Amino acid sequence: MTGSEETPSFRLAYVPGVTPAKWVRVWNERLPDIPLSLHQVTAAEAFDMLRAGDADAGFVRLPVDRTFFSAIPLYTETTVVVVPKDHVITAAEEVTLADLADEVLCHPLDDVFDWDAPPGEPAFERPATTEDAVELVAAGVGLLVVPQSLARLHHRRDLTYRPLTDAPQSTVALSWPEEATTDLVEDFIGIVRGRTVNSTRGRQAEQPPQGAQGARAQPKRPQKATAAGRGAQGRSGGAKRTQSAKPAKRGKPRRRS
The missing domain is CATH 3.40.190.10 (Periplasmic binding protein-like II)
Incomplete structure (x- = not known):
């Protein structure tokens, strides 16, 4: 190199x-x-x-x-709303956007959702990051809607979340x-995509080694018997027929005088 x-x-x-x-x-x-x-x-x-x-x-x-x-x-991902643990929303297993209509919602500048109109009432100002928005939720300033993985990433002991059934998803x-x-x-x-090492998709598959090609070669056909071989087989067959012949019958024994 x-x-x-x-x-x-x-x-x-x-x-x-x-x-x-x-x-x-x-x-x-x-x-x-x-x-x-x-x-x-x-x-x-x-x-x-x-x-x-x-x-x-x-x-x-x-x-x-x-x-x-x-x-x-x-x-x-599932979309969730992040709330304080003592918030009334925690009484439900899941909520809708209509349940947030009267809540103050933090809408960070790095929000991953393309809202036509964010739910709830807007906060006084938009936090710069999702992490900053989580801090505001912990301070009781408002709530936050995020993908579930971000709620887990910024987990705090004093916060929890509930699924939003009709919210946009990421x-x-x-x-x-x-x-x-x-x-x-x-x-x-x-x-x-979970392809195996030997998958032929993507890169070109490697050529098999010569030994592998030889292993797949067709077996040879059996050779035809020669004239000498046929003669030998005939003699062998005759010998077998002689050996299999029935033994001669014995004569009747003479009577003693």
Whole structure:
């Protein structure tokens, strides 16, 4: 390898709430010589990072710009409302947006939902981040609507959450620039989709070794018997017929005088 060649690596961005550990573990098992680096970024920063070529792929939240990015939807999260543990909403197992009509709702600047109109009454000002909004909920300023993974990420002992049955939902996807679909990106797509090591999709499958081809060769046909062989078989058959002939009958014994 010359000094100008770079060691191959894979850079993976991911947004808060996504846990890429299981896919990273499989990558390290299959491609131990190619390091994978993780970069946690906000939902907005993830696309900027991919556009700039600072990451090869990323776990993002839909929607994506389909004119530039490819994306594989992975799962859709449950939407929840984060409330203090002593809030009246905790008496129900699940709630609706109508139940929040009279509540003050914190709407952070990094909100992952594309609301036509956020539910409830708006707070005095919008917090900068979801983490800041959680702090306001803990202070009794208002409530917060987020995907369940973000409620777990910012868990506090004095807070809890309830599912919102009719709220918008957030879908997590694997995304990458369409014009930069490299072999390593294909390898990671295969891992995320659960393909086996020997799958023929994605990269070209390796050619089987010569020994394997020889093992699949058709068996040889049996050779025809030669004239000498047929003669031998005939003599052998005659001998068998002689051996199988019935023994001659004995004469009657003479009477004694």
